[in-house]
Amino acid sequence: MQDLLDRARGDGQFSAAAWAMGSSAGMHRRGEVGTFARDDQRPIGPDAQFDLASVTKPIVGLALLRLVDRGALDLGATVGEVLEDWPQGPMARADLRSLLTHTSGAPGPTPLWRAHEGRAELLQALAELEFTAPGSWRYSSMGFIVLGLVAERVAGMSLDQLVAREITEPLGMASTGYGPVPADRAVATEDCPWRGHVVRGEVHDENAVVLGGIAGHAGLFGTADDLGLLGTALLRGELFGPGTDRAMQGADDGRPLGWWPREQCSYLGDDFGPQAFGHTGFTGTSLVIDPAADRWFVLLANRVHPSRELRGFDLVRTAFHETVGGTSP
Template sequence: MTLSKLLDRAWAPVAERIDAGRIPGAVLGLVSADGTVKTRHAGQAQLVPKPRPMREYTWFDLASLTKVIYTTPAILKLAEAGTIDLDAPITTVLPDLRHYNLDAWERKVTFRQCLGHQTPFPAVEPIYTYGRDPDLLRTFVLQREWQAGPSVYSDINFILLGFVIERLAKKKIRELDAGEGFDWEAEPIEAAATEDCYWRHRVLVGEVHDDNCAALQGSGHAGLFGPVTSVLDFAKGLLDGTGASAEAIRLMRTPLSSRRTHGWEHPHDGWSGGDHCGTEVIGHTGFTGTGLWIDFEAGHAWTLLTNRVHPTRHFDSGIGLLRRAVGDAINGA
């Protein structure tokens, strides 16, 4: 089936959700390994305080896609250069992590475990509620006695990996190059709005939605902005091997658990890519309503970018079901 026909099939459930008022707007894009790109867009980039239409090249707060587009490639590049050893504790770069207790379990966590979310860190922690000083909050994360639990998806893993990148670069993440076609913020007139934020007292447009990333003023787990074309260019680079080394791509595709690879997810029951993906697919989602899935066997990738948290996250947008419906449409269900 051609990319155009796949796009037509996959767009139907997206258009239905927009028409039903479940999400304000969306951009859906597909790319093949040969560089062919197809996109579709509709709805509103912003509803309040004034409506603004979605455009094909609207910039999105990519949220946790930052983990796979920016942080994972950066960490794997450091490993390939021999700067870090993925199986060494992250204290080799962050020696001050829990340094008042040299036997603390946090000091034994490795780079690879953080990439695969195989650590005991909690799933959620409202770091932003502990203050507004980004340097003090970094110290808080490093010195906090974290309550250990089962291995779950945790932003703390990638916050720490972001600290690693910062420590080695001797710069804050927001001072580093975000990558071709990406940035750490966006012009409001060009960006999809996210939440009417309770603690920042404004509708967020072009500034990061993630509370902890905002308080840290940049982090490894969120904060990246970009349009559909940049996301698809990144995906094409992994499909054709020009965007990362063969070893980095191999690790991104190598399972570390029943759900996760190095940075990414792979197909499992109930996953975001739907029930009909092949075994050679990796994907990831972002809280703001974004997602990217790359099918190495089929030779194509797709991204669904929405502003489903606008004007509030406290609404059942049905984004999980929509992502799966798009994936099933692309994969022939």
């Protein structure tokens, strides 16, 4: 594994990467390669914090499902029923389950930040987005922005506080949370033309920047070891009662709540069965859970450093999972 990632770093795929694998028994193997940035040659260690990007989504989804598990929220409720002041439109009519499973018809990644510089303006534009017909899988960051707002409203607290209360603090994920985080611990992301500097310790996602850095679709920073704690807890069923846990995994319908189903995880090979699920992040991150095989895998990298230019990182992610998929945790 170290050789694979060393070669990828040498090819310019990233400046740093951390990985881990384990099971319900805990961490089995881990490692890291590289430096915090091209111009910061300090080698990273286990405490290096990566911008998790869209791996934020399943963690926010888990926090919301904790509310569902306690009876504070019904997944059949619509956005408009929970957020009574939300503007009428397709998003207001979408139910929470369809947003969690990416089957609401909500649009995919949409650069609202380009035309909307303030939080209220961006959310108004989001509310007016057109949907396609519901039912089919269509990945949507927009839906998770709204799910974050729903979670805040029901819990009566900010999303960063809710994620800490429900997920990171109970599981001991001390290095995972919303930014900004100290720059000297943060792995650099993009030399961003919009911001005019290398982004480090602040969220990379531009929509999240306009929303204040705390959002349902992006904004969390974390370490490979912390995500391993989460993987172990999910395999142990520690976060939910049995019914909610099965629903989260998509055990009965193949549609996990907050995660990509196996058929959408194109980077997983034949060693991963139909019950596996996972999530990737734009910055080069991923977390995969394989319940049937009792194993989890984490790969964190800064593939957008120094730019988001495509350099073949998808092949690295696939090679990583091919390598670990044929081994026991």
